[in-house]
Structure formats: C-alpha cells, structure tokens
Amino acid sequence: MTAKIAPAPRPGILDISPYVGGEARIPGVERPIRLASNESALGPSPKAIAAYRALAGEIHRYPEGSAEALREAIGARHDLDPARIVCGAGSDELIALLLRCYAGPGDEVLYSRHGFAIYPIAALSVGATPIAAPERELCADVDALLTHVTPRTRLVFLANPNNPTGTYIGAAELARLHAGLPPSVLLAVDAAYAEFVNRNDYEPGIRLVDGAENVVMLRTFSKIYALGGLRLGWAYCPPAIADALNRVRGPFNVSTPAIAAGIAAVEDTDAFARARAHNDRWQPWFSERLAALGLPSTPSVANFVLPRFPDDPGRDADAAFAFLQRHHILTRKMGGYGLPQRLRITIGTGEEMEKVAAVLGDFMARQ
Ligand SMILES: Cc1ncc(COP(=O)(O)O)c(C=O)c1O
Secondary structure, X not given: OOOOOOOOOOOOHHHOOOOOOOOOOOOOOOOOEEOOOOOOOOOOOHHHHHHHHHOHHHOOOOOOOOOHHHHHHXXXXXXXXXXXXXEEOHHHXXXXXXXXXXXXXXXXXXXXXXOOOHHHHHHHHOOOEEEEEOEEOOEEOHHHXXXXXXXXXXXXXXXXXXXXOOOOOOHHHHHHHHHHOOOXXXXXXXXXXHHHOOOXXXXXXXXXXXXXXXXXXXXXXXOOOOOHHHOOEEXXXXXXXXXXXXXXXXXXXXXXXXXXXXXXXXXXXXXXXXXXXXXXXHHHHHHHHHHXXXXXXXXXXXXEEOEEOOXXXXXXXXXXXXXXXXXXXXXXXXXXXXXXXXXXXXXXXXXXXXXXXXXXXXXXXXX
16 A cells, blocks of 8 residues: 655745735724725726726636737836836736746845845745845845845845835935846846835836846836736836746736726826825825824835834734724734834825824823
8 A cells, every 4th residue: 555645845835934914804893994005095096997897798808918008008108118018917926927937946035134025935935045134224235135145146126115114225226236236146126116206316127127137127006006906017127037927927917807907097197196196295294193102113205104112012013003903993013024013004095094193192192
C-alpha cells in the first residue's frame, strides 16, 4: 500500500500571513461609517456608474482581451503610448504579475519597512525573499533602500505616496533611488494615491519610466476613481516589460464592465476635480483637528491619515478603535504593519469627518 501524502504548497507559501483587509461591517449596524479601506469619499463618477449599468445585457460576452479602448483612454488622459500600458484586475494583480515575471526562489525583493503589505506577500508567493529596508520618520529612506540592494535583488517596490503612512519622496529623491540601482534591478513605483498629491516636487514615475528600461509605474482605479469593487489598475512600462506582462497575464484579466466604467471615469474630469478638491479640503482639516486633540499624524499627502494614540491603555489605539466602532465608525488597526499605536483613518464625506473628529474629542476627554 502506498503511503498517503497530501499535496504540499511550494516552499514559502505557508510562510505567508494572509492579507487582512479593512473591516466592512459592524454586527447589528446597518450603515457603518467606513473609513478602513481608503475608498474615495464621494463614490464613483455618475458616468462610470451609467457605463457599468449599460453593459448589463452584454455580460455573456468575453471582454476585449487587451483592454485596448481603456488603454487608449488612459493614454489620452496622461499623454502616454497605450502600447506601453498594461491593465490588470487591480494593481494587486500587476504587482503579482511583476513578481511572476521577474523574481523567483533565491531572489530578493526589496521594499520599505512600512510599505504596502502586498509586496512581501507577493514576493513569498513566488518563492522570493522579501527584504524590508528601514525608514526615517515613517518615510521611505533612499539611502537605506540602496544599502539593502544585494546581487540577489531583482525588484524594488516603492509605494509613493505610501500606504499606510501617507508619506512620499519627491522627484529628485525618486530619481536618486533609480540612479543608485543596478540596471538589472526593476524599480516598481506604486503610485496608487498619485491623484491626491498636491506637492510641486512630486512625480508619479512617468518621467522615470520614459527614460529607463528598468522602471514601471503602477496606478489604480480603486482610490480617487472609487472603482475598487470592479478591480482595475494599470501599469506604464518600458516596451520589454509590457511584453513580459502581456505574456503571463490572463487573456481576459479585465472585465467588460470594468473597461467601460474605467473609460467613463478617466474621461470625467469634473468628477475627478470634485474628488480631489474634497480631499484637499478635508484631509488637512481632519489632520489639524487630530493634532489639536493631541493625536499627531505623519504628514499625509493621500486620502487617509495615520494618527498616533497615547500609550495609556485607556487612550491607546485599540481603545480608540473600539470606541469609534461603538459609534459605528470603522477604521483600520495597524498592528499588522508594526504600528500598533496608530490607526489609519480614510477621509470620508465632510459629515463623516466631523462626526469622527467629535467622537475622538469625546474619547480623548474621557476620565
Ligand atoms: C499602495 C497601494 N498599492 C496598491 C493597492 C492595490 O490597489 P488595487 O485595488 O488596484 O488592487 C493599494 C490598495 O490599497 C495600495 O494602497
């Protein structure tokens, strides 16, 4: 009789701690205030919703496999060659595809200590070793990243601005990071929150991609365009990298409704301007209110903030999370990122932010 041996996942897979997303529900609460997943406060463009609905009668048809019309719309908006754009089911998929193409067992994948949690997960899932470089004041540190590059490094992931810290590095620092990397190392600049940034020294990565063979820029429709439920992201790449991604991606990896809604969203510059103006107003307002309550946050340039709570057990981040939840407000705990004293709070509607500020005022005033 042959011994029964169960199928075993490849080495590294069981080292992965599954990604824990923001909570969406509070038992018994019909409509909680959801500030746990950095979704845009104002919801999608009405034109994107209409485009999505208009496709209901067509969902028995396969999508056009290369999302050409969407790539053209993105290209027109950003003045980019559509042939160098690859779309994916969220930028998460593009991160995974980059790893499948460029890293494997024995390779190292470098990221910044409090970088987006998917990078180490995606690295482990192809058998590569994630390496975290230390940060300075919760911001990526170019020197630390460069000193952690070894002959085994294949990819460097930089979320800029970063989730969950909200911090960013300017164009000159980004260029210095790229200049310090060997040409064989691929730099992936994940600019998921680029559209929210209102700083003159910021560059999402397009210029770097245009001038190099070893840089890609990742973008998403989940944040300012508020289409997270449809799963849509894109990469702007050197031609050889676009070619590699197109070989490994699923042939229909972006759905017909996502393509249609994405085109409408990217063309609706009024909805975009409203979402941007909303964040420009409420993010600084909320950050200042938090600071006035004794809850300082890292200087965020994105649509969320990361206040630090006192160490005192009655007023720490866990107590604040529970207090907010009792008031039907969902935020994100940061223990998984090694920041247990902090909560990440997404910028919601004006009414929601006023309520959160008031509830946190009560929380801090408690005896
Ligand atoms: C920095 C960063 N990159 C990528 C993503 C993934 O976005 P998507 O919804 O496009 O997969 C997120 C989502 O939170 C993010 O914060």
